[in-house]
Amino acid sequence: MRIKRMIVVLVASGVVFGGVLGFVQFRQSMIKSFFANAPKPVLTVTATPAVMQDWRAVVPAVGTLQAVNGVNISSSVSGLVRSIGFQSGQDVRRGQTLLALDSEVELGDLRSAEAEMALARVTYNRNVSLLRSDTVSQAALDKVEAELKVKAARVAGLRATIAKKTILAPFDGTLGVRKVDLGQYLEPGDTIVNLQDLSKMLCDFTVSQKDLGVVSVGQTVRMTTDSWPGETFEGIVAALEPQIDAKTGMIGVQASFPNTQRRLRPGMFAKIEIARAEIDRAVTVPNSAVSYNLHGDAVFVVTETAGADGKTIRAVERRVVQLGDRRDGLVMVHKGVEAGELVVTSGQVKLQNGSLVEIAATDPLKPAAAATP
Template sequence: MKIKRMAIMLTASAVIFGGVLAFVQFKQMMIKQYFATLPKPVIAVTTQVAKMEKWQDSIAAVGTLAAVNGVDISASTSGLIVDIGFQSGQAVKKNQPLLRLDSDVERADLRSAQADADLARISAERQRKLVKSDAVSQSAVDKSDAELKVKEAKVAGLRAQIDKKQVHAPFDGVLGVRKVDLGQFIQAGAAIVNLQDLSVMLADFSVSQRDLELASVGRPIRMTTDAWPDRVFEGVIAAVEPQVDAKTGMILAQARFPNAEGVLRPGMFARIQILRPAVAEVVTVPVEAVSYNLHGDAVFVVKDGADGPEAARLVVDLGERRDGRVVVKKGLQAGAAVVTTGQLKLENGSKVQVSAADPLKQEAAKAE
């Protein structure tokens, strides 16, 4: 009796378990069938045509900017500051007075030395008159002339000391932040303020000895900076070191860039491009059209599908970037419609709708 009851329970359990398993499999099959028949969403994208352009290859380098003239202004003598004639950030002209140190003691010494020199001059003139009548000897005249020169030299020395008590701008430029205060005693050589001539900027950079032919004086050069990423500055190579660094095989060069607007500043890092003379025709696309990946860079192009426009992913080999565009060496033909926005939502075969406006900007406008 117990064996029969146990057999019935096992049979019932097997039926129930089998039913549950069959239901789960049926549910999964229906879910797969639902998603398989679910229509693919249409993704709004914008496109640009891959263009065939004339492209001038270049050599890339990294440099540092410096002003054509730049210095920390300091006094050549120590003293107490009695007058400050400038403000921080002020534009100044060459020889403009900036600062004056106390010179009362030197001026008093100058008056005393000037009186001694005047007396020596009178004595020398008297001796020259007396020598004509043989009242004094020629040696006395020579001695008085020598004493006069000594007195005049002392006067000139004191005047030079007084001149050094006043600091002038050595060239036209823009002042930095003032580092001293009125009434402060400063030592000789202490920094007063920084002065930079921003009219022309110098860019120091290094190139490989393999590119020495291109890094010649007078060759046009281009530059971009982090502060102005969308702006290209034009200049020329002004100087090239005559010696190659034996340890690195690099050559130091210097370029000059006009800076009439003053937008470039000393100390900025710069990306340098030396243009090669040869010009080639290449396929280019906007930089934002490229999806960068460890498995390879790719772009999405729009092509005609069975149910309308759809996206196709193409792996590409990229080249140089410039002015917001990048060269595609391999994997893309000119004339293809390349997706520039919305590619993050795309996969191979996704349905797309090409929009004239940027969908990201439209969404931002709606949020506002």
Template sequence: MITRRMVIMLIVAGVIFGGIIAFLIGRGIMIRHFIASMGQPPQTVSTTVVGMEEWDPTLKAVGTLKAEKGTDIAPQLAGIVAEIPFQSDSDVKAGDLLLRLADADDVANLNALKASAELSRLTYERNKELVRTRAVSQAALDTATANLKSAQAQVAAQQALVNKKQIRAPFDGHVGIRLVDLGQYLTPGQKVTTLQALDPIYVDFSLAQQNVRLAAVGQAVTITTDAYPGMTFAGKVVALDPKLDPQTRNVAVRAELSNPERKLLPGMFASVAIAVGDTEKRLTLPQTAITYNPYGETIFLIVKGQPDAEGKTPLTAQQKFVKTGETRGDQVAIVEGLKEGDTVVTSGQLKLKNGTPVLINNEVKLPNSPAPTPQDQ
């Protein structure tokens, strides 16, 4: 049974609880108003001034190095290795003997056939003289002629067999590691070593369909490779395929590079740049200044805000869309959206939104080189 005293206690508790809630709500509103009156705290960023720089228009591609002449040395016939005159990792001349298979039986047969051919030649010469005096018939001379040609053909066939057991360098080049040993049995096509002509050397790469009109034989090419950081190698375009690959819509291109020190080796991966126009002036920014999004590229521009009560003009960030062009090293060309002299944020963009006050600190210089090179730290 609820008494009068209990009702009074419930009313008092409700009044106290409601007062506490009202106090907390009022305090929260006061805090929000206080924070709002203070404004956004400034964010520290680094900046750069947009400037014009000389820019060489280029096409970029990735390619693979290929020897001007290159082949894997392998026998046509099976046999036992009898001689390996070359040394691993050495230069050879065209015609140098690289490997000889055991050929004693073949050479003996060749000598026998040569003796038979010589006898056929003597018989032919004798009948040729006798037919003039009618000592032998024309039929005998014809038979001697046929026998001579048959014997010579057998000698040629046996000589070809002997030659197949002697592998010679097809061109001047550099041989690799020897992969076989004396006395080893080789099967047809088994690799003995590799032979590569390294100077000059080719780089093969592809260009997209929309860039085909920009490529031509004779254009200057420079390549870089991870094998030699900071080094560039110059060459020129020597050939373009007369058709595009129907699967990729790319055209194959080949450039030739001088390689006297043989630093470049077949099979290496290379980054290729083709000069496709005259030097021109372009607005440039460090690539760190650009924020790449699915809906476009943006930057944060530094602009002057409204003067405060003390008459000071704060700096604020303003997000802006830009259109970017080619890249080179740490830099990117700006096609639209900026003008020379604009100040752009290069780091600290994640803390910014439109209207955020900023403090500029450029004590640390961010990379902005057209041709950066790795630095050992």
């Protein structure tokens, strides 16, 4: 009796578990069938055709701007600031007085030294007259002459020291912020103010030795800066370093740029482009069309097929591309895309190979512009 009861329980349990397992498998089969037969969503993207155009390759570089003349004005002697002859940010001319240090002590020493020099000159002239009558010896005259030269040298030294007490502008330029005050005691080398000649800017950068044949003095250079986005400044190559850095294989280059409007400032970082002489024909696409990846850069190309109802079906094909130079928002494509093919320029994040797409006139991710009243 007990054995029969156990058999009944086992049979009932098997039926229950079998039913549950069958239901789970049936549900999974139905879910898989639903997703397999569900229509693919149509994603909205923007696209533009790849274009074949003339492309002049460039040598890119990054440099730093500096003024053609720039210096921190300082004094070579110490002293109290007696007067200041400039304002912060002022334009000055070469030779203009910027600052004067107190020189009363030196002026007093100069007057004393000049009196001693005058006495030494009188003594020398007297001994010259006495030498003609053999009253004094040549040795005595030589001693007096040496004393006169010593006195004259001391006078010249004091005059030079007094001249250094007056600080003059070494060249035309624009002053920065004043660093001193009246009555302040200056030590030699203390900065008074910064002076920059902004009429012309220099840009120092380096290029690879393989591009040495492309770069020459007088060649046109294009420059862009973050301070003035969308604007290009043109200059020329002013100088090349005579020696290549053996450790890096790079050569130093200096370019010159006119700066009549004073929009360029020393210390700015700049992107440099030196155009090569040859012109190539190349397929180009917008930078926004490229998905950059460590495993290979790729673009999504729009393909068109005719549907059963006669409507055009657009899908995307992911292609790995070989890229070249980049410039003005475009990138050169050496391999992977042909001229005239549509490439997706926005909305790539949600795409995968074979996704259905609808091409919009504007970027669907950007808010629509406000209507003009």
